[in-house]
Amino acid sequence: MSQFRAAIFPVTPYQQNCSILWCEATKKGAIIDPGGEVGRLLAAVAENGITVEKIFLTHGHLDHASGANELRRRTGVPIEGPHQDDTFLLEALEENRKTRGFEKAEACTPDRFLNDGDTVSFGEATLQVVHCPGHTPGHVVFYDTEAKIAFCGDVLFKGSIGRTDFPRGNYMTLIASITEKLWPLGNDMRFVPGHGPMSSFGDERRSNPFVSDGALRNPF
Template identity: 45%
Template sequence: MLQVKIVPVTAFQQNCSIVWDSESKEAVLIDAGGEPEKLQAEVEALGLTVKALWLTHGHLDHAGAVGTLSRIWNIPVIGPHKEDQFWLDMLQEVSERYGFPIPEKVQVTQWLEGGETLHLGEQSFEVRFAPGHTPGHVMFYNADYGLLWTGDVLFKGSIGRTDFPRGNHQQLIDSIQRECFSLPDETQFISGHGPLSTIGFEKQHNPFVASKAG
């Protein structure tokens, strides 16, 4: 059985997801954005063995703890798309600018392109390429449980910012149409910040994309 615990980290309150298989107790962390000691303590309290760190994109508040945890646990870093390499290369610089602790460098083990299938225990996750917020943004979708991790693509009642370097508003809208709104309405999604929502709710009520859902 798939289990999920959301642990908000840093002043940005980024939703890091601890995702695990209840039988094997094997886990992945999606977007370990900071506070590595806090995330370590959560994992230990749950009695899990983390097998990989998955990244939706390269922004500081999603990748800030990845370098430290990948070293401590000696595990691979999976994602994002290689177009976000420049963001990961700037992690230290951006952290200093925001007054955050300087994170360890992130070494990506496997870049993603979209269309791949990732595995955790018996569970499969489809990788969906969704650029716009950043050029290399990916999402993770588990069809069996109807769960989608959208990173900073889609939020409850909102969408990702596109005013960062190489952001593209039209590309983001296209990604939401193609990669989010093509999923069943009852699909629940976990975004990078804020509460959970469903695809159907956003199609009807999200002011940024609802009118385009048809």
């Protein structure tokens, strides 16, 4: 499996962590969660000599997916993800044009929906897919066990977890996704959250007030 590199670009008024990935052997890459500022993302791609092959979406919220259709149109590459249960959110993206900072939001239909256990690829690099509902019903996480890196969207943050008060969010489902699907990937797995700084699963198991081992033994 080829190694890949990643660069994080906070975009939109929500400072959502859009990630640009590229295979070191081929310079072919993918963009995870282009929520907006598509021109800026394409400039970064061109500056680094990357050929974009894929667009990956963790889930359908506006700050993660509003720029995906524009990016697909400008690059001609497919959108993969999230799980089909987020279709209702992707179809509503255009309504978000009335939200400040999302005037260019476009509804989109992915070229490929993703399921638990699927893989996605760019160049010679491959990422695993795990379906992690709770924040949204169709949320997915991308990860690489060799590189020990995961792209978690809004499932998990440094010191926090995703909100569950949005339509079809579910707190207990989110806790189960984190503890039953992410923790088994290993304490040394680092992750890029949808917002804020990186962390590792081990650090969150030690100190996250929502999903640390101690918090779950003594729920408040």
